[in-house]
Amino acid sequence: MMEETMTINRRSFLASSIAALAAPALTRTAFAADDGWPRRPLTILTPFDVGGSADRMARGFAQYMPKYLGKPVQVVDRAGAGGMIGTTWFMHQPADGYTVMLTPATPFIPVNILVTNAPYKLSDMTFVNAQWKDDTVLLVPKDRPWKTAKELIDAIKASPGKISTGVDFGSVGHITTMALLDALGLKPEAIRIVTFDGAGAMRTALAGGQIDFNIGQVEGADFIKDFIRPLALFLDHRRPDYDVPPINEVLADYHTSVPIIPGSVRSFVYRAEFKAQHPDDYAKFVAAYRATMADDGFKKFLADNRMGNDWVGEEETTRIMQVSFDTLAKYKDLIKPS
Structure with missing residues:
Protein backbone atom coordinates (compact mmCIF):
# COMPACT_ATOMS: atom_id res chain seq x y z
CA MET A 1 0.00 0.00 0.00
CA MET A 2 2.80 2.40 0.87
CA GLU A 3 4.50 1.67 -2.45
CA GLU A 4 1.21 2.23 -4.29
CA THR A 5 0.68 5.55 -2.46
CA MET A 6 4.19 6.69 -3.24
CA THR A 7 3.65 5.77 -6.91
CA ILE A 8 0.43 7.76 -7.04
CA ASN A 9 2.11 10.71 -5.31
CA ARG A 10 5.00 10.59 -7.75
CA ARG A 11 2.54 10.49 -10.65
CA SER A 12 0.58 13.40 -9.19
CA PHE A 13 3.79 15.36 -8.64
CA LEU A 14 4.97 14.72 -12.21
CA ALA A 15 1.58 15.66 -13.63
CA SER A 16 1.50 18.84 -11.56
CA SER A 17 5.06 19.74 -12.55
CA ILE A 18 4.38 19.21 -16.26
CA ALA A 19 1.24 21.34 -15.99
CA ALA A 20 3.14 24.07 -14.17
CA LEU A 21 5.92 24.08 -16.75
CA ALA A 22 3.43 24.11 -19.61
CA ALA A 23 1.30 26.91 -18.16
CA PRO A 24 3.67 29.80 -18.95
CA ALA A 25 4.04 28.60 -22.52
CA LEU A 26 0.27 28.29 -22.90
CA THR A 27 -0.17 31.73 -21.33
CA ARG A 28 2.40 33.30 -23.65
CA THR A 29 0.76 31.65 -26.67
CA ALA A 30 -2.70 32.78 -25.60
CA PHE A 31 -1.41 36.33 -24.89
CA ALA A 32 0.31 36.59 -28.26
CA ALA A 33 -2.80 35.36 -30.05
CA ASP A 34 -4.99 37.77 -28.11
CA ASP A 35 -2.59 40.71 -28.19
CA GLY A 36 -1.81 40.73 -31.93
CA TRP A 37 -0.58 44.17 -33.01
CA PRO A 38 2.04 45.40 -32.39
CA ARG A 39 4.33 42.43 -32.89
CA ARG A 40 7.48 44.48 -33.44
CA PRO A 41 8.86 47.96 -32.65
CA ASP A 134 2.09 77.43 -30.51
CA ASP A 135 1.55 81.19 -30.72
CA THR A 136 3.66 83.28 -33.10
CA VAL A 137 6.06 86.02 -32.00
CA LEU A 138 8.50 88.53 -33.55
CA LEU A 139 11.99 88.05 -32.08
CA VAL A 140 15.41 89.70 -32.35
CA PRO A 141 18.78 88.83 -30.76
CA LYS A 142 19.36 90.78 -27.55
CA ASP A 143 22.40 92.53 -28.96
CA ARG A 144 20.40 94.19 -31.76
CA PRO A 145 19.46 97.86 -31.24
CA TRP A 146 15.70 97.58 -31.83
CA LYS A 147 13.62 97.67 -28.66
CA THR A 148 10.20 97.75 -30.35
CA ALA A 149 8.61 96.29 -33.45
CA LYS A 150 8.16 99.80 -34.84
CA GLU A 151 11.91 100.46 -34.57
CA LEU A 152 12.64 97.26 -36.50
CA ILE A 153 10.06 98.04 -39.20
CA ASP A 154 11.42 101.57 -39.62
CA ALA A 155 14.96 100.18 -39.91
CA ILE A 156 13.86 97.76 -42.65
CA LYS A 157 12.17 100.59 -44.53
CA ALA A 158 15.23 102.83 -44.16
CA SER A 159 17.75 100.21 -45.37
CA PRO A 160 16.13 97.82 -47.86
CA GLY A 161 17.98 94.55 -48.30
CA LYS A 162 20.27 95.06 -45.31
CA ILE A 163 18.41 93.39 -42.43
CA SER A 164 18.20 89.60 -42.42
CA THR A 165 15.61 87.12 -41.24
CA GLY A 166 15.47 83.34 -41.00
CA VAL A 167 12.56 81.28 -42.28
CA ASP A 168 11.68 77.61 -42.11
CA PHE A 169 10.06 77.15 -45.52
CA GLY A 170 6.30 76.71 -45.33
CA SER A 171 6.08 77.51 -41.61
CA VAL A 172 3.61 79.93 -40.06
CA GLY A 173 6.58 82.21 -39.45
CA HIS A 174 7.54 82.14 -43.14
CA ILE A 175 3.99 82.90 -44.30
CA THR A 176 3.55 85.60 -41.66
CA THR A 177 6.86 87.23 -42.60
CA MET A 178 5.73 87.52 -46.21
CA ALA A 179 2.30 88.76 -45.14
CA LEU A 180 3.93 91.43 -42.97
CA LEU A 181 6.08 92.69 -45.85
CA ASP A 182 3.05 92.70 -48.12
CA ALA A 183 0.98 94.68 -45.60
CA LEU A 184 3.77 97.27 -45.35
CA GLY A 185 3.98 97.60 -49.14
CA LEU A 186 7.45 96.03 -49.21
CA LYS A 187 8.76 93.40 -51.63
CA PRO A 188 10.56 90.27 -50.36
CA GLU A 189 13.83 91.87 -51.46
CA ALA A 190 13.42 94.46 -48.69
CA ILE A 191 15.04 91.93 -46.33
CA ARG A 192 17.67 89.22 -46.72
CA ILE A 193 15.92 85.90 -46.28
CA VAL A 194 17.94 82.93 -45.00
CA THR A 195 16.12 79.60 -45.38
CA PHE A 196 16.53 76.83 -42.82
CA ASP A 197 15.32 73.24 -43.04
CA GLY A 198 13.95 73.06 -39.53
CA ALA A 199 13.22 75.39 -36.63
CA GLY A 200 16.03 74.05 -34.43
CA ALA A 201 18.83 75.32 -36.67
CA MET A 202 16.98 78.58 -37.23
CA ARG A 203 16.64 79.24 -33.50
CA THR A 204 20.34 78.51 -33.03
CA ALA A 205 21.17 81.06 -35.71
CA LEU A 206 18.89 83.64 -34.08
CA ALA A 207 20.40 83.09 -30.63
CA GLY A 208 23.90 83.38 -32.11
CA GLY A 209 23.11 86.64 -33.90
CA GLN A 210 23.61 85.16 -37.37
CA ILE A 211 20.25 86.62 -38.44
CA ASP A 212 18.68 89.92 -37.36
CA PHE A 213 15.13 88.83 -36.63
CA ASN A 214 12.73 85.93 -36.86
CA ILE A 215 8.99 85.40 -36.71
CA GLY A 216 8.68 82.09 -34.91
CA GLN A 217 6.88 80.16 -32.21
CA VAL A 218 6.63 81.26 -28.58
CA GLU A 219 7.19 77.93 -26.81
CA GLY A 220 9.85 76.80 -29.27
CA ALA A 221 11.85 79.96 -28.60
CA ASP A 222 11.77 79.43 -24.84
CA PHE A 223 15.03 77.47 -25.03
CA ILE A 224 16.91 80.54 -26.26
CA LYS A 225 15.06 83.14 -24.19
CA ASP A 226 18.29 84.39 -22.57
CA PHE A 227 19.62 85.42 -25.99
CA ILE A 228 16.56 87.00 -27.63
CA ARG A 229 14.07 89.83 -27.20
CA PRO A 230 10.37 89.59 -28.17
CA LEU A 231 8.92 92.63 -29.94
CA ALA A 232 5.34 91.71 -30.88
CA LEU A 233 2.85 88.84 -30.79
CA PHE A 234 0.84 87.71 -33.79
CA LEU A 235 -2.37 87.45 -31.81
CA ASP A 236 -5.51 89.55 -31.51
CA HIS A 237 -4.94 89.91 -27.76
CA ARG A 238 -2.11 90.29 -25.27
CA ARG A 239 -0.50 87.46 -23.30
CA PRO A 240 0.15 88.06 -19.59
CA ASP A 241 3.56 86.36 -19.81
CA TYR A 242 4.74 88.52 -22.77
CA ASP A 243 5.05 92.27 -22.23
CA VAL A 244 4.75 93.12 -25.93
CA PRO A 245 1.83 94.32 -28.04
CA PRO A 246 -0.18 92.43 -30.65
CA ILE A 247 1.32 93.15 -34.07
CA ASN A 248 -1.77 94.89 -35.43
CA GLU A 249 -1.56 97.48 -32.62
CA VAL A 250 1.91 98.30 -33.98
CA LEU A 251 0.74 98.32 -37.59
CA ALA A 252 -2.04 100.79 -36.81
CA ASP A 253 0.65 103.49 -37.09
CA TYR A 254 1.16 102.37 -40.70
CA HIS A 255 -2.61 102.18 -41.41
CA THR A 256 -2.44 98.48 -42.21
CA SER A 257 -2.80 95.04 -40.60
CA VAL A 258 -1.81 91.41 -41.15
CA PRO A 259 -3.92 88.24 -40.98
CA ILE A 260 -3.48 86.27 -37.78
CA ILE A 261 -2.62 82.78 -39.04
CA PRO A 262 -3.00 79.95 -36.51
CA GLY A 263 0.30 78.69 -35.10
Whole structure:
Protein backbone atom coordinates (compact mmCIF):
# COMPACT_ATOMS: atom_id res chain seq x y z
CA MET A 1 0.00 0.00 0.00
CA MET A 2 2.80 2.40 0.87
CA GLU A 3 4.50 1.67 -2.45
CA GLU A 4 1.21 2.23 -4.29
CA THR A 5 0.68 5.55 -2.46
CA MET A 6 4.19 6.69 -3.24
CA THR A 7 3.65 5.77 -6.91
CA ILE A 8 0.43 7.76 -7.04
CA ASN A 9 2.11 10.71 -5.31
CA ARG A 10 5.00 10.59 -7.75
CA ARG A 11 2.54 10.49 -10.65
CA SER A 12 0.58 13.40 -9.19
CA PHE A 13 3.79 15.36 -8.64
CA LEU A 14 4.97 14.72 -12.21
CA ALA A 15 1.58 15.66 -13.63
CA SER A 16 1.50 18.84 -11.56
CA SER A 17 5.06 19.74 -12.55
CA ILE A 18 4.38 19.21 -16.26
CA ALA A 19 1.24 21.34 -15.99
CA ALA A 20 3.14 24.07 -14.17
CA LEU A 21 5.92 24.08 -16.75
CA ALA A 22 3.43 24.11 -19.61
CA ALA A 23 1.30 26.91 -18.16
CA PRO A 24 3.67 29.80 -18.95
CA ALA A 25 4.04 28.60 -22.52
CA LEU A 26 0.27 28.29 -22.90
CA THR A 27 -0.17 31.73 -21.33
CA ARG A 28 2.40 33.30 -23.65
CA THR A 29 0.76 31.65 -26.67
CA ALA A 30 -2.70 32.78 -25.60
CA PHE A 31 -1.41 36.33 -24.89
CA ALA A 32 0.31 36.59 -28.26
CA ALA A 33 -2.80 35.36 -30.05
CA ASP A 34 -4.99 37.77 -28.11
CA ASP A 35 -2.59 40.71 -28.19
CA GLY A 36 -1.81 40.73 -31.93
CA TRP A 37 -0.58 44.17 -33.01
CA PRO A 38 2.04 45.40 -32.39
CA ARG A 39 4.33 42.43 -32.89
CA ARG A 40 7.48 44.48 -33.44
CA PRO A 41 8.86 47.96 -32.65
CA LEU A 42 7.21 51.13 -33.93
CA THR A 43 8.97 53.94 -35.78
CA ILE A 44 8.02 57.59 -35.26
CA LEU A 45 8.97 59.57 -38.37
CA THR A 46 9.57 63.31 -37.96
CA PRO A 47 10.01 65.13 -41.30
CA PHE A 48 12.33 67.78 -39.84
CA ASP A 49 15.82 68.06 -38.38
CA VAL A 50 17.04 66.67 -35.08
CA GLY A 51 16.49 69.18 -32.28
CA GLY A 52 13.28 70.69 -33.61
CA SER A 53 10.02 70.58 -31.66
CA ALA A 54 8.67 67.48 -33.43
CA ASP A 55 11.93 65.59 -32.92
CA ARG A 56 12.13 66.45 -29.22
CA MET A 57 8.50 65.52 -28.70
CA ALA A 58 8.96 62.23 -30.57
CA ARG A 59 11.91 61.29 -28.36
CA GLY A 60 9.74 61.84 -25.30
CA PHE A 61 7.19 59.42 -26.71
CA ALA A 62 9.96 56.94 -27.54
CA GLN A 63 10.92 56.94 -23.86
CA TYR A 64 7.46 56.64 -22.29
CA MET A 65 5.11 55.02 -24.84
CA PRO A 66 6.69 51.51 -24.89
CA LYS A 67 5.34 50.96 -21.35
CA TYR A 68 1.80 51.15 -22.74
CA LEU A 69 2.35 49.88 -26.25
CA GLY A 70 4.29 46.78 -25.25
CA LYS A 71 7.02 47.29 -27.87
CA PRO A 72 10.03 49.61 -28.28
CA VAL A 73 9.64 52.87 -30.19
CA GLN A 74 12.39 54.42 -32.30
CA VAL A 75 12.62 57.90 -33.88
CA VAL A 76 13.74 58.60 -37.45
CA ASP A 77 14.24 62.13 -38.86
CA ARG A 78 13.92 62.75 -42.62
CA ALA A 79 14.16 66.48 -43.22
CA GLY A 80 13.85 68.47 -46.40
CA ALA A 81 11.55 70.67 -48.49
CA GLY A 82 9.54 71.97 -45.57
CA GLY A 83 8.64 68.48 -44.40
CA MET A 84 7.63 67.17 -47.83
CA ILE A 85 10.55 64.75 -48.25
CA GLY A 86 9.86 62.97 -44.97
CA THR A 87 6.09 63.04 -45.42
CA THR A 88 6.36 61.60 -48.93
CA TRP A 89 8.59 58.81 -47.60
CA PHE A 90 6.07 58.16 -44.82
CA MET A 91 3.18 57.92 -47.28
CA HIS A 92 5.07 55.16 -49.13
CA GLN A 93 5.45 52.99 -46.02
CA PRO A 94 3.07 50.02 -45.53
CA ALA A 95 -0.25 50.99 -43.94
CA ASP A 96 0.31 48.49 -41.11
CA GLY A 97 0.69 50.95 -38.23
CA TYR A 98 4.38 50.33 -37.63
CA THR A 99 5.37 53.77 -38.96
CA VAL A 100 3.56 56.82 -37.59
CA MET A 101 4.47 60.44 -38.31
CA LEU A 102 4.74 63.18 -35.68
CA THR A 103 4.82 66.60 -37.30
CA PRO A 104 3.67 70.21 -37.18
CA ALA A 105 0.78 69.06 -39.37
CA THR A 106 -0.36 72.58 -39.95
CA PRO A 107 0.91 74.62 -41.66
CA PHE A 108 3.40 72.28 -43.33
CA ILE A 109 1.11 69.65 -44.82
CA PRO A 110 -1.32 72.23 -46.30
CA VAL A 111 1.59 74.31 -47.61
CA ASN A 112 3.19 71.24 -49.22
CA ILE A 113 -0.09 70.50 -50.97
CA LEU A 114 -0.92 74.09 -51.94
CA VAL A 115 2.52 75.42 -52.86
CA THR A 116 4.95 72.61 -53.63
CA ASN A 117 2.57 70.15 -55.31
CA ALA A 118 2.99 67.34 -52.80
CA PRO A 119 1.90 63.90 -54.06
CA TYR A 120 -0.71 63.51 -51.30
CA LYS A 121 -3.83 65.24 -49.97
CA LEU A 122 -5.42 65.76 -46.55
CA SER A 123 -7.87 62.90 -47.07
CA ASP A 124 -4.94 60.48 -47.47
CA MET A 125 -4.16 60.92 -43.77
CA THR A 126 -5.66 60.34 -40.34
CA PHE A 127 -4.85 63.18 -37.93
CA VAL A 128 -4.91 61.59 -34.49
CA ASN A 129 -4.81 64.54 -32.10
CA ALA A 130 -3.80 68.22 -32.14
CA GLN A 131 -1.72 67.88 -28.98
CA TRP A 132 0.32 71.08 -29.02
CA LYS A 133 -0.32 74.48 -30.61
CA ASP A 134 2.09 77.43 -30.51
CA ASP A 135 1.55 81.19 -30.72
CA THR A 136 3.66 83.28 -33.10
CA VAL A 137 6.06 86.02 -32.00
CA LEU A 138 8.50 88.53 -33.55
CA LEU A 139 11.99 88.05 -32.08
CA VAL A 140 15.41 89.70 -32.35
CA PRO A 141 18.78 88.83 -30.76
CA LYS A 142 19.36 90.78 -27.55
CA ASP A 143 22.40 92.53 -28.96
CA ARG A 144 20.40 94.19 -31.76
CA PRO A 145 19.46 97.86 -31.24
CA TRP A 146 15.70 97.58 -31.83
CA LYS A 147 13.62 97.67 -28.66
CA THR A 148 10.20 97.75 -30.35
CA ALA A 149 8.61 96.29 -33.45
CA LYS A 150 8.16 99.80 -34.84
CA GLU A 151 11.91 100.46 -34.57
CA LEU A 152 12.64 97.26 -36.50
CA ILE A 153 10.06 98.04 -39.20
CA ASP A 154 11.42 101.57 -39.62
CA ALA A 155 14.96 100.18 -39.91
CA ILE A 156 13.86 97.76 -42.65
CA LYS A 157 12.17 100.59 -44.53
CA ALA A 158 15.23 102.83 -44.16
CA SER A 159 17.75 100.21 -45.37
CA PRO A 160 16.13 97.82 -47.86
CA GLY A 161 17.98 94.55 -48.30
CA LYS A 162 20.27 95.06 -45.31
CA ILE A 163 18.41 93.39 -42.43
CA SER A 164 18.20 89.60 -42.42
CA THR A 165 15.61 87.12 -41.24
CA GLY A 166 15.47 83.34 -41.00
CA VAL A 167 12.56 81.28 -42.28
CA ASP A 168 11.68 77.61 -42.11
CA PHE A 169 10.06 77.15 -45.52
CA GLY A 170 6.30 76.71 -45.33
CA SER A 171 6.08 77.51 -41.61
CA VAL A 172 3.61 79.93 -40.06
CA GLY A 173 6.58 82.21 -39.45
CA HIS A 174 7.54 82.14 -43.14
CA ILE A 175 3.99 82.90 -44.30
CA THR A 176 3.55 85.60 -41.66
CA THR A 177 6.86 87.23 -42.60
CA MET A 178 5.73 87.52 -46.21
CA ALA A 179 2.30 88.76 -45.14
CA LEU A 180 3.93 91.43 -42.97
CA LEU A 181 6.08 92.69 -45.85
CA ASP A 182 3.05 92.70 -48.12
CA ALA A 183 0.98 94.68 -45.60
CA LEU A 184 3.77 97.27 -45.35
CA GLY A 185 3.98 97.60 -49.14
CA LEU A 186 7.45 96.03 -49.21
CA LYS A 187 8.76 93.40 -51.63
CA PRO A 188 10.56 90.27 -50.36
CA GLU A 189 13.83 91.87 -51.46
CA ALA A 190 13.42 94.46 -48.69
CA ILE A 191 15.04 91.93 -46.33
CA ARG A 192 17.67 89.22 -46.72
CA ILE A 193 15.92 85.90 -46.28
CA VAL A 194 17.94 82.93 -45.00
CA THR A 195 16.12 79.60 -45.38
CA PHE A 196 16.53 76.83 -42.82
CA ASP A 197 15.32 73.24 -43.04
CA GLY A 198 13.95 73.06 -39.53
CA ALA A 199 13.22 75.39 -36.63
CA GLY A 200 16.03 74.05 -34.43
CA ALA A 201 18.83 75.32 -36.67
CA MET A 202 16.98 78.58 -37.23
CA ARG A 203 16.64 79.24 -33.50
CA THR A 204 20.34 78.51 -33.03
CA ALA A 205 21.17 81.06 -35.71
CA LEU A 206 18.89 83.64 -34.08
CA ALA A 207 20.40 83.09 -30.63
CA GLY A 208 23.90 83.38 -32.11
CA GLY A 209 23.11 86.64 -33.90
CA GLN A 210 23.61 85.16 -37.37
CA ILE A 211 20.25 86.62 -38.44
CA ASP A 212 18.68 89.92 -37.36
CA PHE A 213 15.13 88.83 -36.63
CA ASN A 214 12.73 85.93 -36.86
CA ILE A 215 8.99 85.40 -36.71
CA GLY A 216 8.68 82.09 -34.91
CA GLN A 217 6.88 80.16 -32.21
CA VAL A 218 6.63 81.26 -28.58
CA GLU A 219 7.19 77.93 -26.81
CA GLY A 220 9.85 76.80 -29.27
CA ALA A 221 11.85 79.96 -28.60
CA ASP A 222 11.77 79.43 -24.84
CA PHE A 223 15.03 77.47 -25.03
CA ILE A 224 16.91 80.54 -26.26
CA LYS A 225 15.06 83.14 -24.19
CA ASP A 226 18.29 84.39 -22.57
CA PHE A 227 19.62 85.42 -25.99
CA ILE A 228 16.56 87.00 -27.63
CA ARG A 229 14.07 89.83 -27.20
CA PRO A 230 10.37 89.59 -28.17
CA LEU A 231 8.92 92.63 -29.94
CA ALA A 232 5.34 91.71 -30.88
CA LEU A 233 2.85 88.84 -30.79
CA PHE A 234 0.84 87.71 -33.79
CA LEU A 235 -2.37 87.45 -31.81
CA ASP A 236 -5.51 89.55 -31.51
CA HIS A 237 -4.94 89.91 -27.76
CA ARG A 238 -2.11 90.29 -25.27
CA ARG A 239 -0.50 87.46 -23.30
CA PRO A 240 0.15 88.06 -19.59
CA ASP A 241 3.56 86.36 -19.81
CA TYR A 242 4.74 88.52 -22.77
CA ASP A 243 5.05 92.27 -22.23
CA VAL A 244 4.75 93.12 -25.93
CA PRO A 245 1.83 94.32 -28.04
CA PRO A 246 -0.18 92.43 -30.65
CA ILE A 247 1.32 93.15 -34.07
CA ASN A 248 -1.77 94.89 -35.43
CA GLU A 249 -1.56 97.48 -32.62
CA VAL A 250 1.91 98.30 -33.98
CA LEU A 251 0.74 98.32 -37.59
CA ALA A 252 -2.04 100.79 -36.81
CA ASP A 253 0.65 103.49 -37.09
CA TYR A 254 1.16 102.37 -40.70
CA HIS A 255 -2.61 102.18 -41.41
CA THR A 256 -2.44 98.48 -42.21
CA SER A 257 -2.80 95.04 -40.60
CA VAL A 258 -1.81 91.41 -41.15
CA PRO A 259 -3.92 88.24 -40.98
CA ILE A 260 -3.48 86.27 -37.78
CA ILE A 261 -2.62 82.78 -39.04
CA PRO A 262 -3.00 79.95 -36.51
CA GLY A 263 0.30 78.69 -35.10
CA SER A 264 1.91 75.29 -35.62
CA VAL A 265 -0.19 72.30 -34.53
CA ARG A 266 1.73 69.10 -33.69
CA SER A 267 -0.09 65.84 -34.27
CA PHE A 268 0.50 62.16 -34.84
CA VAL A 269 -0.48 61.25 -38.39
CA TYR A 270 -1.25 57.85 -39.91
CA ARG A 271 -1.99 56.88 -43.46
CA ALA A 272 -5.78 56.79 -43.78
CA GLU A 273 -5.64 53.17 -44.94
CA PHE A 274 -4.28 52.01 -41.58
CA LYS A 275 -7.40 53.03 -39.66
CA ALA A 276 -9.70 51.91 -42.48
CA GLN A 277 -8.12 48.46 -42.83
CA HIS A 278 -7.03 47.82 -39.23
CA PRO A 279 -9.42 49.72 -36.94
CA ASP A 280 -8.66 47.56 -33.89
CA ASP A 281 -4.91 48.12 -34.25
CA TYR A 282 -5.47 51.86 -34.69
CA ALA A 283 -7.58 51.85 -31.52
CA LYS A 284 -4.70 50.14 -29.66
CA PHE A 285 -2.32 52.89 -30.73
CA VAL A 286 -4.76 55.59 -29.61
CA ALA A 287 -5.22 53.85 -26.25
CA ALA A 288 -1.45 53.63 -25.73
CA TYR A 289 -1.10 57.27 -26.81
CA ARG A 290 -3.70 58.47 -24.30
CA ALA A 291 -2.17 56.35 -21.53
CA THR A 292 1.23 57.90 -22.29
CA MET A 293 -0.24 61.39 -22.09
CA ALA A 294 -1.59 60.54 -18.61
CA ASP A 295 1.78 59.19 -17.41
CA ASP A 296 3.25 61.41 -14.66
CA GLY A 297 6.78 61.08 -16.01
CA PHE A 298 5.70 62.02 -19.52
CA LYS A 299 3.65 64.96 -18.25
CA LYS A 300 6.76 66.23 -16.45
CA PHE A 301 8.78 65.78 -19.65
CA LEU A 302 6.26 67.90 -21.56
CA ALA A 303 6.14 70.56 -18.86
CA ASP A 304 9.93 70.76 -18.66
CA ASN A 305 10.08 71.21 -22.44
CA ARG A 306 7.18 73.70 -22.60
CA MET A 307 5.14 71.32 -24.77
CA GLY A 308 1.37 70.98 -24.86
CA ASN A 309 -0.57 67.97 -23.60
CA ASP A 310 -4.06 68.58 -25.00
CA TRP A 311 -6.51 65.95 -26.14
CA VAL A 312 -9.04 67.16 -28.72
CA GLY A 313 -9.31 63.94 -30.69
CA GLU A 314 -9.37 62.97 -34.34
CA GLU A 315 -12.59 64.71 -35.39
CA GLU A 316 -11.61 68.12 -34.03
CA THR A 317 -8.03 67.77 -35.32
CA THR A 318 -9.35 66.98 -38.81
CA ARG A 319 -11.53 70.11 -38.61
CA ILE A 320 -8.52 72.20 -37.55
CA MET A 321 -6.55 70.86 -40.50
CA GLN A 322 -9.28 71.75 -42.98
CA VAL A 323 -9.70 75.27 -41.55
CA SER A 324 -5.94 75.78 -41.75
CA PHE A 325 -5.89 74.50 -45.33
CA ASP A 326 -8.66 76.89 -46.35
CA THR A 327 -6.95 79.84 -44.62
CA LEU A 328 -3.52 79.14 -46.07
CA ALA A 329 -5.01 78.74 -49.55
CA LYS A 330 -5.74 82.49 -49.46
CA TYR A 331 -2.06 83.32 -48.86
CA LYS A 332 -0.25 80.65 -50.85
CA ASP A 333 0.98 83.19 -53.40
CA LEU A 334 2.96 85.01 -50.71
CA ILE A 335 5.50 82.20 -50.49
CA LYS A 336 7.31 80.17 -53.07
CA PRO A 337 9.88 77.36 -52.93
CA SER A 338 13.49 78.43 -52.51
